Amino acid sequence: MKFTKNVSPDDRKMLNSIFWRSFTVFASRAGATKAHAPGFMYSILPAIDRYYKNDPKGQTEALERETTWYNITQNVGTFVMGLVASMEKKNSQDPDFDANSIVALKTSLMGPLSGIGDSIFWGVLRVIAAGIGISLASQGSVLGPILFLVIYNVPSILTRYYLTYIGFTLGDTFIEDMYESGSMKLLNKAASTLGLMMIGSMTATMVTFKSTLAIPIAGGKPIEIQTYLDQLWQGLVPLAVTLGCYWLLSKKVNVNWILLGVLALAIVLGLVGIV
Template sequence: MGKISKSTLNRVLLRTQGCQFAHNYERMQSLSLTYCFAPVLEELYKDAPKEERVHAMQRHLEYFNTHPLAIPFILGITAAIEESTDEDQKDTVVGIKTSLMGPFAGLGDSLLNLTWFPIAGSIGASMCVDNGSIVGPLVMFLLINLLYWPLKYFGLHKGYEMGMDLVEKAGVAIFDRLGNLANVLGVMVTGGLIATTVKLKLAVQFAFGEGDPLVLQDQLDKVLPYALPVLLTFICYRLLKRGQGKNSAQIIIGLIVFALVFAAIGFYFPAFKIFA
């Protein structure tokens, strides 16, 4: 594998687990990134003079901020370039590392924060919504890390093995496929959760003469099953999108008030009868 050993890369991988613990408002993740990358620099500069080793560390303390999942990808590529670049061209290493943080941050946010995390959280929540079982949070934790760890390991080791080729050749195709798979899975999970978790029924009945009353919900189920949960979910989605997620507390309170008011007047619990 060249000058950098596999054990050194694994040390970097373990250190990336704590990459969010050293944020500051001036340079964001620069301190934690340098700590994560330190084993590589220690191995590459183990026989170098002290001044050169200090300068190598200081070079990586420039401003840096990206998604935590992207850090192993970027550090793997940076390690490959750091290893193959002459000392008078090390500014190229910092430039490439900085240029990668934006695109990888967007990919990490779209794949994990906006897709996989909500899917895992929804699956976990659906497992404990009825009885409060602790299995739900454990399932969420496992689902997140079953994707998180393999991607970080692959990103670090493949990033070092392929260098910039990971981005220029394989990177786009890999993330496009992951994005498509995550979107399809997200739609399937969301559709299933709407039908099983969102509860909204009408208790309106129309009584005609002495016969059995016409239950509006039964008729609706024959034509459009789960139409009301889907409609309620769509309304909440539009409200959240309009408020850019900042109005989530108001929406939750509004749903509670909506449920209490309509239950009291008979749209859910006592039957509200209209006589002909």
């Protein structure tokens, strides 16, 4: 791609190092005031070491800048890493460059980029990968977990890699241009819509409920509850369970407790003969 071709061998080596280090960005957390700043500082260190090699004061100031709060969906966070590397390069070469703009721009991009990253990677790609993986795994195929990892991780890793270069080569005008053209708003809307469609499809096909409960009738066939549930609304119970889980998630209930609750409910309903 043109983003990687127009980079010098030394810059390529530096950006590759930033890319590989980016996988550890969420390995540390410095509290609510710094979040994942230590991981970001470690990731961007190759650029700081290179551009401030003979400037200890500039290196110290750069490291201090990278200790500010950082938290971006890391599938797209490497764009900011490449961008910061580019701006640190300018700062090391231009004495009139405003170093405060580095922190300001990094902070301003956290919301928009996380919105895109969450919508595409968590709301769409992960759902598609999980749907395919679960479908195959439920049939006893070992390809289930393998395809889940491949479908999610290959696009994620490629995005990380190329965004590192894009951030470095395009600079701070890229996101601004996307906002001015309306592309950012369109991308967010499309990703959100597709994510909702995938969740609805998975709910309809993978969340199942079939009651064995029946009311006996003297001299006639028992009344099967499931028949009336299907006549009332096909898939009513799975939909209700799914919406209930989403409601609990909106109330900040830990997802592990929700999973345990669903499991316990299934066991109880099975034991009393309802399902």
